[in-house]
Amino acid sequence: MDITLTGITRDNFYEVIELELEKAQEKHLPSNVFSIAESTLSETFFPRAICLGDQVVGFLMYQFGEIGDFDEGECTIWRFMIDRNHQNTGVGKAVMPLLIDEIKAHDRCRLIEIYYDPKNLAAKKLYTRFGFKPVGEREDGDVIAELDV
Numbered sequence: 001m002d003i004t005l006t007g008i009t010r011d012n013f014y015e016v017i018e019l020e021l022e023k024a025q026e027k028h029l030p031s032n033v034f035s036i037a038e039s040t041l042s043e044t045f046f047p048r049a050i051c052l053g054d055q056v057v058g059f060l061m062y063q064f065g066e067i068g069d070f071d072e073g074e075c076t077i078w079r080f081m082i083d084r085n086h087q088n089t090g091v092g093k094a095v096m097p098l099l100i101d102e103i104k105a106h107d108r109c110r111l112i113e114i115y116y117d118p119k120n121l122a123a124k125k126l127y128t129r130f131g132f133k134p135v136g137e138r139e140d141g142d143v144i145a146e147l148d149v
């Protein structure tokens with residue numbers, strides 16, 4: 001599968017913000033336009049387009065803990081979505097190793113953290129497959145899962 005991760009640029013911005021989820025999935029994350037706006041608040045955010053060949057098929061965003069802060073050394077994957085027309089076709093599984101390698105290449109963290117709704121089976125399967133282990137629960141009931149890197 002010809003999957004790559006790229007930055008958000010004037011060439012792919014409209015494709016990224018037009019990606020769609022199923023209605024029932026929209027509760028899992030805010031819109032991509034919101035995330036891209038949020039990413040401008042701090043240089044610790046990394047919003048990325050997921051491309052299949054030349055086509056944008058997904059979006060994700062991660063953030064490193066602030067240096068000197070309680071979460072220094074941690075990276076949180078805040079957003080991970082695949083367009084509804086490309087879900088369950090292996091894109092998530094193809095992206096995950098690229099994402100983990102990219103995060104490691106920053107050399108800024110010792111663990112990667114991700115949160116998911118325990119009822120979100122696709123997310124649970126995907127993260128578990130790549131070694132994320134549940135370590136707790138957030139106030140909203142989402143599972144906290146971590147991967148040492």
Ligand SMILES: CC(C)(COP(=O)(O)OP(=O)(O)OC[C@H]1O[C@@H](n2cnc3c(N)ncnc32)[C@H](O)[C@@H]1OP(=O)(O)O)[C@@H](O)C(=O)NCCC(=O)NCCS
Nearest residue numbers: 025028080081082087088089090091092093116122123125
């Ligand atoms: C979660 C998500 C990113 C997974 O990406 P994907 O490209 O669809 O996943 P893949 O096709 O690579 O499949 C990954 C695993 O999930 C399973 N899966 C995918 N879609 C599924 C579904 N609708 N129901 C149950 N399992 C599903 C696959 O069978 C596979 O399991 P396996 O490891 O046993 O083979 C994607 O479904 C998505 O964007 N969901 C909506 C947004 C969301 O919930 N994001 C996560 C927020 S934490």
